[in-house]
Amino acid sequence: MTQIKSITPSFKALLPFFVFIITFLSVGLIQNDFYALPAPIAVIAGILAAFLIFKQSVNSKIGTLLKGCGDDKILTMCLIYLLAGAFAAVTKATGSVDTIVNLGLDVINIQYIYFGVFIIAAFLSVSTGTSVGAIVALAPIVIGFTDKGDLSLGILCGALLGGAMFGDNLSVISDTTIAATQSLGVKMSDKFKENIKIALPAAIFTIGILIYQGLSLGTNTPETLDYTYSILKIAPYLIVIILSLIGINVFVTLVLGVLSAGVLGLYYNDFSIIEFTRIAYSGFTNMTEIFLLSLLTGGLAALVAKNGGIAFILQKIKTLIKNKKTAQFGIAALVSSINVAIANNTVAIIISGSIAKSINDEYDLDNKKTASILDVFACISQGILPYGAQVLMILSFANGKIGYLGLLSNTWYLLLLFVSTALFIGLKRE
16 A cells, blocks of 8 residues: 555546445345345455456456455454354354353343443453454344343344444454554554543443433343353353453464363363364354455455555545644545445555555644544444444344344444544544
8 A cells, every 4th residue: 555656546446346335235225135145246246347447457457356355454354254253153052152141131130231232242342352253252142132031132233233343443452453553653552542532432422322221121021030051151252351351362362262162062062073173164154255255355455546546535535634633534534435435444444544644644643543533433434334244244143133224223332433533533622
């Protein structure tokens, strides 16, 4: 991305992005099902459009595509997807999911279950550094809650999505945090301190809303059931959380989480060693769509960037910048627009990071604040996309029990985070 300034801006270069987005959204809207067309196929349509539109040789375009697919940040995210899938599959096979469902219902007062889902999702996402991993681990649990009483699946899933995005945005081991801090040249801890000023008010108001929504549950939801569970079966989750909190690499953390769940399953005779490997592999295959989506969007983004699409976005945004405040809103618009196009907040930050740094330096902005704004708006845009990995995953686990609008209308945190960030930028004295 460092060569963007020498590339001629071109609106035409954005057409493959539009092909991808329009293909995916139009089929989803017509069929009333965003799973009708697999997202990777829509990305391939964009890639084919890029090969037809752009003038380089076929070998050159293939090279650019492969370089984008092979970006280390893209591959890192893909590997996290695989490990998170294996962790979810193995812990489910051991009964850890059922254990947490029953433990949660036994310990958490039913009136605070919505609030509890938000806090647990936030805690797990902060610990693992991935909203996707938190959703993979918790979505079956959240869906399981609805089988235990008269709970709103929309509110539960909205709390899950909001909590997962809250934690991912703040986690010091999140890919988005790493990309944002590296792009702006700031320390993780400094970015966290600046970021918490924006995210915490939104989280507090969200918690208040969720507690209020849960107040009526005590009158129509059974609370006297006898829940059975083995505390030991939550050990894999505790291991992942503790290792993450003490700063262990996310790959090491997830691998140890999978292995600990496997040992637990063998101890309880839930499966044999061979069955354990098959279950772990099934977790890999469960993440195939998201894996391919991230990989291919990285390649498509590289093709678009090389031909001036990203430079065109930068050119247009700069015409709107008049002072420090509009420069910050410009950075927010930049990363959001790129993320809308590629549906991967980490990749969006990687693409826009160098541009944000140039705007930051030109208008003498605070690096820490810029890194936070970059990460926050990537988080907001990612969380509301109907074709984003987080939303798609929740809707997939819900298996048709809730639609996109039902999910989004109950995700209070993302709306409040937008308001909080806008106020943070607009009211802050420079």
